[in-house]
Amino acid sequence: MIFCHNKHHHVVPCLHCHPHSYIRMVQHLIERCLLLHMNQQQCVMALAQFASIRPCITITVWRELEKENRDFFRAYFRAVSSYRPFMGRYIQRKPSFQRKKQYWK
Template identity: 50%
Template sequence: MCDSSASYIHMVQYMIAKCLIFRMSKEECMEVLSKHANTMPVIISTVWSELEKENKEFFDSYSEFQTSSPSNRMSEAETIVLLQKMIFDNQSDKSDKDGD
């Protein structure tokens, strides 16, 4: 993948992370990013799906909180902690692969 494509994917990942902080569903995220960030919904959906595959535990927890009553939803602080773990684990995996 060329650098500009990789940069674009990373930008979409970053914007999805911001949507997660605001506890948006996949559909809400796609709507907001397509409208306000001029990002194609198919790109958002694809990147979201790949993030789900790579971070199954996070998204399972996130989905559980999304479907809970509002009082049981994940707080912004909890979401940030999980996102930081997800980012750290992703970076660690890449470092391990680069070191091989």
């Protein structure tokens, strides 16, 4: 748990209290979206819905990642666009950003 100076208690980093940690968390979530072969729009929607990240923050972090990793994103978009039409028809996967519970028997 992260404790803020203004006596707020957050389980995840707070944008106002810990901006660097918050941006790193958004970056990590974007990387998870990339592993699920999402484009920017899908990533923005997923983070807004499942992690309550404002779209403007996701877009800003995404753009900075693109600036820093131009070659990676060029190759990523080329690879994703080449097989995306085939995947879309057969795989309907919802992204999961929560940890799965371990069930012991």
